[in-house]
Amino acid sequence: MNGSYAPVGRDIGRMLQALSGLVLITIPVSLVWGEYYVLPALLLSALVPLASGRLLTSAFRDASDPGKLHGMMVAAAGWFAVALFGSLPFFLIAWTVALDPVLLEPPTLSGRAASTVSAFRNPLNAVFESMSGFTGTGLTMTDNEEALPRTLQWWRTFIEWVGGVGVIVLTTAILARPGSGSLTLYESEARSEKIHPSIVSTVRTIWWIFLLFTFVSILVLWLAGMPLWGAINHAMTGLATGGFSITDNSIATYDSAVIDFALIPVMILGSIAFPIHYLILQGDLKNLYTDLQTRWMFGFFGGGSVLLSALVYLSGTYDSWFDAFRYGLFQFVSAMSCTGFQTAVDSTNVALGKWPAQAQLTVTFGMVVGAAAGSTVGGIKLIRLATLVKGIRHRITDVFVPDTAVRRLEIGDRRLTEEAANRELGEAAIIAVLWFVFLALTTFVLLLVLPESQYTLENVLFEVASAQGNVGLSSGITGPGMPTVGKLFFLFNMWIGRLEIIPVLVLLRALFTRGGLYR
Amino acid sequence: MNLDDVPVVNYVLESGPDDPVFDTLLLSGPLVIGILALVGREPVSVGLGVLYLLVFAGYLPYKWLSGRDQDR
Numbered sequence: 001m002n003g004s005y006a007p008v009g010r011d012i013g014r015m016l017q018a019l020s021g022l023v024l025i026t027i028p029v030s031l032v033w034g035e036y037y038v039l040p041a042l043l044l045s046a047l048v049p050l051a052s053g054r055l056l057t058s059a060f061r062d063a064s065d066p067g068k069l070h071g072m073m074v075a076a077a078g079w080f081a082v083a084l085f086g087s088l089p090f091f092l093i094a095w096t097v098a099l100d101p102v103l104l105e106p107p108t109l110s111g112r113a114a115s116t117v118s119a120f121r122n123p124l125n126a127v128f129e130s131m132s133g134f135t136g137t138g139l140t141m142t143d144n145e146e147a148l149p150r151t152l153q154w155w156r157t158f159i160e161w162v163g164g165v166g167v168i169v170l171t172t173a174i175l176a177r178p179g180s181g182s183l184t185l186y187e188s189e190a191r192s193e194k195i196h197p198s199i200v201s202t203v204r205t206i207w208w209i210f211l212l213f214t215f216v217s218i219l220v221l222w223l224a225g226m227p228l229w230g231a232i233n234h235a236m237t238g239l240a241t242g243g244f245s246i247t248d249n250s251i252a253t254y255d256s257a258v259i260d261f262a263l264i265p266v267m268i269l270g271s272i273a274f275p276i277h278y279l280i281l282q283g284d285l286k287n288l289y290t291d292l293q294t295r296w297m298f299g300f301f302g303g304g305s306v307l308l309s310a311l312v313y314l315s316g317t318y319d320s321w322f323d324a325f326r327y328g329l330f331q332f333v334s335a336m337s338c339t340g341f342q343t344a345v346d347s348t349n350v351a352l353g354k355w356p357a358q359a360q361l362t363v364t365f366g367m368v369v370g371a372a373a374g375s376t377v378g379g380i381k382l383i384r385l386a387t388l389v390k391g392i393r394h395r396i397t398d399v400f401v402p403d404t405a406v407r408r409l410e411i412g413d414r415r416l417t418e419e420a421a422n423r424e425l426g427e428a429a430i431i432a433v434l435w436f437v438f439l440a441l442t443t444f445v446l447l448l449v450l451p452e453s454q455y456t457l458e459n460v461l462f463e464v465a466s467a468q469g470n471v472g473l474s475s476g477i478t479g480p481g482m483p484t485v486g487k488l489f490f491l492f493n494m495w496i497g498r499l500e501i502i503p504v505l506v507l508l509r510a511l512f513t514r515g516g517l518y519r
Numbered sequence: 520m521n522l523d524d525v526p527v528v529n530y531v532l533e534s535g536p537d538d539p540v541f542d543t544l545l546l547s548g549p550l551v552i553g554i555l556a557l558v559g560r561e562p563v564s565v566g567l568g569v570l571y572l573l574v575f576a577g578y579l580p581y582k583w584l585s586g587r588d589q590d591r
Contacts (some may be wrong), residue, residue: 204534208545212536215548216575219568228555281541283582 004057006063011074011171011185012058012081017173018081020050022162023089026155033150037104041092042151049085069506071184075168075499076507079134082167083495087123087130089155094120109322114145119480120152122298124487131491133159134167135498136376138243138472139490141480150229153246157233162241163498164270164376165210166191169203189499193275193374206274209281213239217266226254226261234341238263241270243340243472250342252349253331260330260343263447269271271297271337273374292412293372293382300336300382304366305329317350331473336366338378340472353475357458360475364462367469368435378470378497380435384428387411390423436502439464442489449483540578544571 023046030038066074097106097117109117121128125141132139140156142148148156162170168189172182182199195202217235222228231245237244251263266414269277276294279287289295309321309328318324327344331352335339344352352363370379378419394409401407409421416424442464443457450460459475466473467490478490496504523529532546550563551571 031587205536208531208535208541212541212545212548212575215544215552216572218552219572222555223565223568223572228552230550279581281582282587285583287580482551 003303005067005070005073006060007070008073008077009056010060010063011070012078013053013058013060015074015078015082015167015171016049016053016056016085018167019085020046020048020053022158023049023088026089026151026158029154030151035149035151037096037101037106037151038089038093040259041096042089045085045088045092048088054084066184068184069510071187072094072506073510074185075189076495076503079167079499080495083131083134084127086134086159087126090120090126090129090152091123093149093152094118094126107149109147112144115480116143116145116147117149117152119143120478124484128487128491129156130159131494132472133242133244134163135470135494136160136164136240136242136338136378137467137470137494137497138237139467139474139478139494140244140472141478143480144248145244145246148246153233156244157236157246160242160244161214161236161240164242165206168219169206172200172203173196191374193273195275195278205278209274209277209348210239213269213277217269220262220266221259224259225256226259226262226394230254234263235266238266238339238341239270239376241267241337241339241371241378241470243334243338249318249345251349252343252345252347255348257326260326261491263341264329264333267333267337267339267341268297268301270339270376271371273372275374276372278409290413292386293374296382296386297336300366300369300371301333304332304336304362308332308359308362311362312350312355315356315359317359324350331363332366335363335471335473336369336371336379338367338370338469338471340466342473351461351476352473353455353459357456359460360458363473364458364465367462367465367473368439370469378468380432383411384431387424387428388432391421391428394421431502434505435468438493438496438501439468442468442493445489446477446486449485450477464490464493468497470494470497540574544575545573 003259024490025041027039027042027120030036030042094117096104097109100106100108105127120129128139129141131137134223145153166189169191172186178339183194186199186203195205214235217239218231221231221235225232233244233246234251243250245251245253251260272294273291278289287294288298293333293514305325305328309325309330312318312328313321313324318327327349330341330343333339342352344350344355352360368379369385370381371377373381373383389413391409394407398407408415409425410416411424439461443460446460446464447457455475455477459477462473462475463477465471467478477486523532527539528546531542535545548571551567554567555564
C-alpha cells in the first residue's frame, strides 16, 4: 500500500478500533446472564481488531484527509473489514462450545440448539451473520435464535443497531475529528444531508436521536406485552430496521396483534430521515407532511398495506379482513422499511413464501424501493424514486413546450436548474440500473445452484431483493444449508446494498487495477 | 459537585439535545429500563413506563404549540 492509500489504511484502522470497543461493551451482558464461558472468546474478538487497528493507524498516522476516491474505498473496505472481524464472536463462541474446555464449562447443547450454535463453526456462516447484522439485513444462518447464548443474541442485536446508523458515523462521533475528511466519509456511507454545519455535531445529533428513540421503543414494546429482553432486542433491531430476532419465528412467536401493531411505529421511526426527526423534535411537526420523502413514505405504507391486505384476503390466504389487514400491514411496512420482521410464518398462519405470487411481488416491490434516504433503511430509496418519476415526467412534458421556455424540475421544495436536474436524474438512474443488474445476476445464479423445483421464481426474486435491500424477510431459501455460492453472492448483495453499490465498485476497480487484472 | 461534573451527564449535556426535557429523558432512559428489569411487570413499573412515554409524546405537541405562539 503506497502513500496514496494511506488514508484508507488509517481510517480502516480507526473503524476496527471502534469495533473492538463494541465487543468490550458486550462483556457486561455476558456477566449479567452468567455466561462466563464466552469471556475468553469475547476478549480475543476485541483484541484482534484492536491490535490490527492500532497497527494500521500507527503505520499511516501521517496520512492526509481522505478525498472522494479514498472516502468511497474506506467505506467499502471498512464495512467489509468490520463485518469480517465482527464475525469473531460468532466463530469463537461456537468453537468454545464445541471444544468444551474444562475450566470454562460451556453448556452441553443438543438437538436444534446444538446445530444452531455449531453452524457458526463454519467461518462463512459467521461472516454471513456478521455482514447481515452490520448491514441491517437480518437474513440469518441460525436455525433457532432462542437457542443462541444470550451474548450472541445481544451481539446480533447490537451490530444491527450500530450498523443502522453507520459504522463511520459511530467512528466520527467517537473520534470527533472535524474537517472535510469526516464529511467525505460521512457521505460515502450512503448519507448526504447534514443536520448542522459541523459534521461532528451532525453525527452526535443522530446518535442522541437514535438513543432516545431506542428507549421509547423499548418501553412501547414492553407495555405492549413483550418480555423485557425481547423488548430491548426487538426495539433496537426494529428501530435500526435490521430485523434480527431473538425468537425462533421472529415476531410471529408472540402471536399478538397488540405487539404487531406496536412495532409499526417503531419501524416507521426507523424509516424517516434523521434531519426530519431533528426538525420534528424541535417542534416543527409540519415536516411530517411537507417533507417529500416522509409524505411519500406514509403514502406508500398506506397504499401498499391496503393493496397487500386486499390481495391476501381476496386470494383466500386469510379468512377474515382483520387477519388480512393485520398481516398485510405488518409485512408491507416491515418490507418497505427494510426491517424484515416476520409475522407470516407457517407455525401461526401462512408463511410469506406461500402467499400468492402477486402478494409476494407486492412485498418485493416494497423491499426494492425502501423508505427515506438519510434514515436507517436500504433499497433504492424514495428520493431516487421521486427523482426518477418526476424526471421522466419532466422529460416527456418537455416535448410539449416551446424550446425557448425555461423550465425547472421541482423535487420537494427544490427547483433544479437543467444541469442539476440532469446530474440528479443521472445519479438516480445509475443506482437504479445497477440495483436491478445485481438483482438479476444473483437471481440467475441462485436459480442455477438451488435444487430444481424447490423454489419458484418469485421466491428467488423475493429472497435476492431482501438481501440486496437489506431487509431480511425470507421465503425460506436462506439458512445454513444454503449452497456456498449462494451465501457468497448474498454477502456481496448485502454489502453493496448497504453502501448503495458505487463505493464497492470503486473499491473493486481500484483493487483490480492495482492487481494488474485490467488497465 | 455540580451535575455537569458527572462524566456521563456532562457528555449528554454537552453533546446532547440541549433541551432540558430531552436531556432528562436520555439520562433517565437506562434507569427506567433498569427499574423494569429489577421490579418486573408491576403497577409501579408500568406506571413509570407510561409516564416516560407520556412525557415524550406530550412534549412534541407542546413544543409545536409554543413555537407557533412565538411566531405570532
